[in-house]
Amino acid sequence: MSESHALKADIAADDDLVTPGRTGWQRFESTLYGAGSIVVLLLVWEIVPHLITISAGTKLFFTTPSQIGGTLWTMFATGTIWKPLGVSASGFSLGLVLAIAVGLPLGVLIGRSRTLNAMFDPFITAFNATPRLVFLPLLMLWFGLGLGSKVVIVFIGALFPILINTYEGVRNTDRVLVNVVRSFGASEWDVARLVVVPNAMPYIIAGLRLAIGRAVLGVVVAEFFGSESGLGVMMVQAAGRYQVAVVFAGLIVFAALSLAMTALVQILENRLSRWRPQHAGNE
Amino acid sequence: MSAYIQGRNVNLTFRPPNRRPVRALQNFDIDVNEGEFLSIVGPSGCGKSTFLNVLLGLAKPDSGDIMLGGKRIEGPGTDRAMVFQEFGLLPWRTVQSNVELGLELKGVATETRREVSQRLIEMVGLVGFETHYPHELSGGMKQRVGLARALATDPDVLLMDEPFAALDAQTRDLMQVELLRIWQEAKKTVLFVTHQIDEAIYLSDRVMVMTKRPGQAKKIFAIDLPRPRDYEMRVTREFNDLKLEIWNELKDEITSR
Incomplete structure (x- = not known):
């Protein structure tokens, strides 16, 4: 325990040694998936009312x-x-x-x-x-x-x-x-x-x-x-x-x-x- | 001529709520000379640490007198500082601001604080680690910070409560050498509580053996080994004879119930 901390301290003292948790691409990938699913949801929501016919009365309760x-x-x-x-x-x-x-x-x-x-x-x-x-x-x-x-x-x-x-x-x-x-x-x-x-x-x-x-x-x-x-x-x-x-x-x-x-x-x-x-x- | 630190008939009983009271110190007497390195060994729970807390001013004895330099101890003061067993570093403060803690509470100006902490960080060999947090340090490094912090307020008396107990054997040996070097440089009176007879002999001018609880001074050994001490002394005949003598004194307290 104490040894590993000392080691960490030594590493931290050395400025160019950085251990990244996740690479840039991995982070970008998960952001992409998150944003993508939102966009898809919005698109479906926007398009579906144009594809099916909704009665005027029901339309009153919905929006896009x-x-x-x-x-x-x-x-x-x-x-x-x-x-x-x-x-x-x-x-x-x-x-x-x-x-x-x-x-x-x-x-x-x-x-x-x-x-x-x-x-x-x-x-x-x-x-x-x-x-x-x-x-x-x-x-x-x-x-x-x-x-x-x-x-x-x-x-x-x-x-x-x-x-x-x-x-x-x-x-x-x-x-x-x-x-x-x-x-x-x-x-x-x-x-x-x-x-x-x-x-x-x-x-x-x-x-x-x-x-x-x-x-x-x-x-x-x-x-x-x-x-x-x-x-x-x-x-x-x-x-x-x-x-x-x-x-x-x-x-x-x-x-x-x-x-x-x-x-x-x-x-x-x-x-x-x-x-x-x-x-x-x-x- | 009275001693620099003088304790007479010190009694202290802990009274925890809903539990039986515990007598920690009974008619405890002690004399420490100025500039002396005195170690206290004794069975677990014999009141050694309690006595350091009394000296520090954090615990109040029920009766008896404790004088330091002719003045009665009433509470904490900047003439004394403690090095704690589990280091006692504030984890949210960097090495530097941990060292400066006592000075900050004393109201010392920032510039002076920087100067003092820098000097002590050099002394304990932590240059380059000023902005590190405690969790980034090894045990030995943490205790160096603890030592630097205690020395920062320039106390006359340094109280050390099993300061190296949490360290591995090699780091402990190293820290003992460092402590002796610093003690010789800084000229403080040191009270050092430990479980290790080796450590006590190696460091001290005198070693006090305490009885089991309620703690009393049982016997005091003068350590006449020459200074500066070196590691080889630990394998000399003289050293081992002392070790055996102290062990025999201590053994009765540990084994008798």
Whole structure:
């Protein structure tokens, strides 16, 4: 074990020696297959309605990729998408940022303090066991149909994955490392900053990934349930008018948002885990 | 004239929740001279490591006095530093920033930190590995980082808790030679806890044998082998006589229940 690490270190010291996991062609090949299957699916979807005859009544419920693309294009070109997108995005980001701002420090605190842990544990267990969306009617009553209720439902959804994962990560702290920094005269704040939080980082990132999913879900459900504006509202209204292409356009924007956020977390994770053995080869 | 490090009647009992209390140290006495290399050997769980933690200021004795340079030890301080058994390196920090940890906590300016860490990285022979992470290093290299980190704050006393136990035999031999070289260069008081009698004799001015738990000082052997020590000394008659004597003292503690 230690020998192989030493060897790795020697190799790493020598800059031109790189052991690639997969060759360029292999990577290109799998990308090609992935993209190819999407293109084929879209083509089939586009062509089939032209080949078979569909009654006018049934046609009302369907659309084609070109129509969806056209609708999206018009929405962005005329700018009609920005207002609902802005509303949904701000509900999402405000709620998520709040959840991180509360969940992370609180997770560290209850992970480090037995007293706080005992105090908060019943609430966390009870809240976490309850489906968060059941709070929605109450939140709408309290915070109205605007941004407020949306932010709160996103917050409640995203808080627990972050809080619980941070807590788990903090509980996992290596006591020896705490003693190491203490021996250099570290305060409790230094211990958290230098050992506890870096140690919990993989857990926190995993929590963040879950939280993003919950946050998007919160936005969608809040807007479906009843909200003044937003992408979800746009979708529900379009569905009422049989504008299927608009519904799909909203769906695609939501999916793109989630994908972009997940990619962002991935970048964050890669940056933060350079020190971990399994990431050594990728950097 | 009192010794540089002086422990008198030190008692410490661990009281883990829901379990029986464990007496780690009982009426433990110790005297260490300034600049001395003292090793402590004893059966497993006899409280050797506990005593180092008390000296480090991480564990508080229930009663008794521990003085360092005439001052009572109240908590961690920059006059002492520990080299840990399992290295205790922060895995998310590079070699360089691990070495600088103590200086950072002391609030030393970045430039000075760089100078000190560079000097120590040279001293322990890790030049070229400054930006490596611990997982990229072998056990011996990791412990060199641990040693450099402990020396970075320029402590008067170096506490070493079985620092070479996790290393293979050859690396261990090599590290012992290195440690002696560094000790001669840096002139620190060293307290070295180990299970290996060989290692204790080879390195030390004196070797203390501890009783089984609750730990007490049983006997102290003065090692009069000339310095600088070399590897060949380990096969001399004198060395082996000492080894046997210490073993006989230790044997009773390990075998008697």
